[in-house]
Amino acid sequence: xxxxxxxxxxxxxxxxxxxxxxxxxxxxxxxxxxxxxxxxxxxxxxxxxxxxxxxxxxxxxxxxxxxxxxxxxxxxxxxxxxxxxxxxxxxxxxxxxxxxxxxxxxxxxxxxxxxxxxxxxxxxxxxxxxxxxxxxxxxxxxxxxxxxxxxxxxxxxxxxxxxxxxxxxxxxxxxxxxxxxxxxxxxxxxxxxxxxxxxxxxxxxxxxxxxxxxxxxxxxxxxxxxxxxxxxxxxxxxxxxxxxxxxxxxx
Amino acid sequence: xxxxxxxxxxxxxxxxxxxxxxxxxxxxxxxxxxxxxxxxxxxxxxxxxxxxxxxxxxxxxxxxxxxxxxxxxxxxxxxxxxxxxxxxxxxxxxxxxxxxxxxxxxxxxxxxxxxxxxxxxxxxxxxxxxxxxxxxxxxxxxxxxxxxxxxxxxxxxxxxxxxxxxxxxxxxxxxxxxxxxxxxxxxxxxxxxxxxxxxxxxxxxxxxxxxxxxxxxxxxxxxxxxxxxxxxxxxxxxxxxxxxxxxxxxxxxxxxxxxxxxxxxxxxxxxxxxxxxxxxxxxxxxxxxxxxxxxxxxxxxxxxxxxxxxxxxxxxxxxxxxxxxxxxxxxxxxxxxxxxxxxxxxxxxxxxxxxxxxxxxxxxxxxxxxxxxxxxxxxxxxxxxxxxxxxxxxxxxxxxxxxxxxxxxxxxxxxxxxxxxxxxxxxxx
Numbered sequence: 001x002x003x004x005x006x007x008x009x010x011x012x013x014x015x016x017x018x019x020x021x022x023x024x025x026x027x028x029x030x031x032x033x034x035x036x037x038x039x040x041x042x043x044x045x046x047x048x049x050x051x052x053x054x055x056x057x058x059x060x061x062x063x064x065x066x067x068x069x070x071x072x073x074x075x076x077x078x079x080x081x082x083x084x085x086x087x088x089x090x091x092x093x094x095x096x097x098x099x100x101x102x103x104x105x106x107x108x109x110x111x112x113x114x115x116x117x118x119x120x121x122x123x124x125x126x127x128x129x130x131x132x133x134x135x136x137x138x139x140x141x142x143x144x145x146x147x148x149x150x151x152x153x154x155x156x157x158x159x160x161x162x163x164x165x166x167x168x169x170x171x172x173x174x175x176x177x178x179x180x181x182x183x184x185x186x187x188x189x190x191x192x193x194x195x196x197x198x199x200x201x202x203x204x205x206x207x208x209x210x211x212x213x214x215x216x217x218x219x220x221x222x223x224x225x226x227x228x229x230x231x232x233x234x235x236x237x238x239x240x241x242x243x244x245x246x247x248x249x250x251x
Numbered sequence: 252x253x254x255x256x257x258x259x260x261x262x263x264x265x266x267x268x269x270x271x272x273x274x275x276x277x278x279x280x281x282x283x284x285x286x287x288x289x290x291x292x293x294x295x296x297x298x299x300x301x302x303x304x305x306x307x308x309x310x311x312x313x314x315x316x317x318x319x320x321x322x323x324x325x326x327x328x329x330x331x332x333x334x335x336x337x338x339x340x341x342x343x344x345x346x347x348x349x350x351x352x353x354x355x356x357x358x359x360x361x362x363x364x365x366x367x368x369x370x371x372x373x374x375x376x377x378x379x380x381x382x383x384x385x386x387x388x389x390x391x392x393x394x395x396x397x398x399x400x401x402x403x404x405x406x407x408x409x410x411x412x413x414x415x416x417x418x419x420x421x422x423x424x425x426x427x428x429x430x431x432x433x434x435x436x437x438x439x440x441x442x443x444x445x446x447x448x449x450x451x452x453x454x455x456x457x458x459x460x461x462x463x464x465x466x467x468x469x470x471x472x473x474x475x476x477x478x479x480x481x482x483x484x485x486x487x488x489x490x491x492x493x494x495x496x497x498x499x500x501x502x503x504x505x506x507x508x509x510x511x512x513x514x515x516x517x518x519x520x521x522x523x524x525x526x527x528x529x530x531x532x533x534x535x536x537x538x539x540x541x542x543x544x545x546x547x548x549x550x551x552x553x554x555x556x557x558x559x560x561x562x563x564x565x566x567x568x569x570x571x572x573x574x575x576x577x578x579x580x581x582x583x584x585x586x587x588x589x590x591x592x593x594x595x596x597x598x599x600x601x602x603x604x605x606x607x608x609x610x611x612x613x614x615x616x617x618x619x620x621x622x623x624x625x626x627x628x629x630x631x632x633x634x635x636x637x638x639x640x641x642x643x644x645x646x647x648x649x650x651x652x653x654x655x656x657x658x659x660x661x662x663x664x665x666x667x668x669x670x671x672x673x674x675x676x677x678x679x680x
Binding site: 052084095 | 625626627628630631632633634635636637638639641642645646648649650651652653655656
């Protein structure tokens with residue numbers, strides 16, 4: 001599904017190399033987790049994959065179902081099935097959450113040559129999905145993320161994911177700023193989307209999110225590379241011993 | 252103090268071909284007084300501080316510069332979903348045939364040209380009166396010009412809470428029309444009225460609206476100025492508020508070569524509330540100026556000024572906004588924000604926010620910014636599959652939202668949002 005090969009990325013403005021040869025393959029139906037200390041390049045990887053400005057790919061490739069991601073505009077990547085749940089969802093005053101969701105759903109459908117969803121069908125679907133995430137009608141009406149609590153913002157990200165039904169979901173530190181209950185709610189939302197045709201890449205600092213979203217594969221990232229790959233146990237090892245041991249053996 | 256000789260010469264030259272319209276005693280008195288004011292003040296020119304950012308030449312000159320009509324627009328876009336009484340003006344002249352009857356519960360509506368024939372009229376106490384009060388501390392001589400020479404307009408006396416809004420519809424048919432309209436609105440104690448205005452009006456429009464709001468009365472005003480690209484307009488909205496009264500005005504300016512909207516508000520009764528807002532969008536040689544003067548002269552009054560401008564391809568936006576808090580106007584709550592979204596590097600926003608405060612227990616804040624589209628928000632929308640152009644439009648509407656939200660009525664708010672979205676959409680094609 002998602003195939004990243006020898007990806008090297010520089011920061012455009014600072015002439016600084018962040019990713020130094022990332023290799024990673026996420027298969028359909030699998031959940032991969034990336035863990036790693038601050039500054040290891042985890043978030044950069046998610047930004048580069050989704051097409052944020054300010055990064056320069058100097059080497060390597062990233063494809064989604066065989067299609068070159070790096071050549072596409074962010075909206076094209078989204079329409080191709082890539083979804084990034086933001087670590088810091090952006091507040092957009094004056095644009096209703098519903099309007100935003102519907103615009104996004106229909107823009108993607110249009111890009112794929114599909115018919116737009118009718119207002120009635122959309123409303124029905126969004127209500128159903130929102131309910132399982134405990135998002136009420138009021139929250140759907142409010143401007144996108146404005147005045148939302150940390151937990152509400154993250155739930156809103158998962159709602160977008162549920163509505164857009166992407167092939168490949170990247171979750172960038174979705175657990176940050178969440179209390180235990182909120183984390184469980186978000187994890188349930190993610191788990192409900194697990195599907196043989198869908199891949200997940202979960203970026204996190206901590207093992208606790210992985211208690212709720214059980215990964216198939218865990219990668220440890222450090223200094224712009226993946227230095228170790230293992231099963232779910234690897235996450236537990238990090239939790240108990242920190243990154244120091246792994247980092248020293250990785251060198 | 253009389254204007255300098257050069258200014259007087261300009262005024263005399265401008266007046267030489269004009270004669271005051273005929274009328275009964277009350278209006279002739281008002282017009283003659285306005286003419287004297289005009290001669291004393293002189294017409295604005297580019298050396299005047301108050302016209303530093305906007306060249307008044309084309310608003311002052313004898314003939315209206317030609318303005319092409321907007322193709323494909325029979326009637327100005329407008330408030331179809333709203334229950335309203337339609338009063339239609341064509342090139343600044345009332346058209347009774349195209350209008351509804353001047354009958355509405357709780358309101359008396361008269362055409363200025365009819366009322367002007369009488370010798371005594373209630374409007375005597377207001378016509379040109381608020382305009383005259385508004386001439387100090389800053390002269391607004393184009394408004395005095397209006398008082399002297401306007402021959403059409405509506406006199407609206409509100410004693411109740413009418414079931415409909417009044418929509419003044421301004422149709423532009425002649426490429427050289429030069430309209431001078433003067434409306435007077437008086438709201439009695441506890442009365443409530445919504446005035447809608449829509450359309451370009453003429454090649455050049457000089458419009459004055461004087462609004463007197465008695466205790467506990469409420470006035471809502473929504474104006475859309477018409478999309479004709481070459482039209483020009485200078486408008487003055489004078490309002491005087493008594494105790495616990497409410498004034499809410501919103502103006503949308505999309506297109507037009509030259510627009511100067513002045514709003515002069517006096518809060519003279521305790522606990523009165525005045526909000527004035529504007530959303531402007533234009534490109535190319537669009538020049539739009541909002542000049543606002545709010546005077547707090549009573550206790551615990553609230554005023555808000557919210558102005559947003561979207562400027563493209565070399566367009567210019569101007570904001571001059573002042574809050575004057577007079578001695579004794581304690582517990583004043585004044586707020587003023589003016590912001591421009593510059594969609595390219597050729598456009599400019601010129602702002603002069605001012606506070607002048609002579610009371611020691613007040614809260615007044617002001618802010619003015621200009622900036623580009625927020626890149627983080629743009630990326631966020633695009634990452635959800637929304638194409639860049641559409642995402643930019645959404646963020647533009649988002650930028651305008653604070654001004655549009657000043658409109659209380661949801662139907663009207665949606666109407667305006669629809670018009671703003673339409674303007675953006677036409678530019679995406």
